[in-house]
Amino acid sequence: MKKRILIIDNDADIVDGIRNILGKKPYEVLYHVDFDDIIKLVQDLAPNIIFLDYILNGKNGGDLCKFLKSHVLTKNIPVILFSAYPKILYSHNNFGFNDILEKPFENDDFVYLIDKYLKEK
Numbered sequence: 408m409k410k411r412i413l414i415i416d417n418d419a420d421i422v423d424g425i426r427n428i429l430g431k432k433p434y435e436v437l438y439h440v441d442f443d444d445i446i447k448l449v450q451d452l453a454p455n456i457i458f459l460d461y462i463l464n465g466k467n468g469g470d471l472c473k474f475l476k477s478h479v480l481t482k483n484i485p486v487i488l489f490s491a492y493p494k495i496l497y498s499h500n501n502f503g504f505n506d507i508l509e510k511p512f513e514n515d516d517f518v519y520l521i522d523k524y525l526k527e528k
Contacts, residue, residue, distance in 0.1 A: 413454035476503030
């Protein structure tokens with residue numbers, strides 16, 4: 408079974424870029440913008456890792472991360488916050504994220520994080 412990568416971002420181009428980066432690697436890339444019931448979304452999709460944008464339409468990705476990490480059903484899923492404003496993230500360790508990926512990111516940095524968190528499982 409392919410490992411699942413969930414991308415929650417306002418920018419669909421990010422997903423296209425990620426799919427290109429991963430090429431033929433054995434991952435299924437899922438993309439969602441609708442995060443109103445994020446626990447149910449994550450349960451239904453069963454991702455192995457989540458990439459979550461910090462700035463979302465009407466929501467703070469950091470707060471969503473904190474919510475995911477506080478819920479028994481989702482707390483063990485690695486969450487990588489990504490943002491074009493990483494200084495904000497470095498000053499907020501209370502969100503519970505596993506890592507930060509600065510936008511724009513290098514392909515190698517993205518693949519490194521995938522390998523780091525998916526090969527551990």
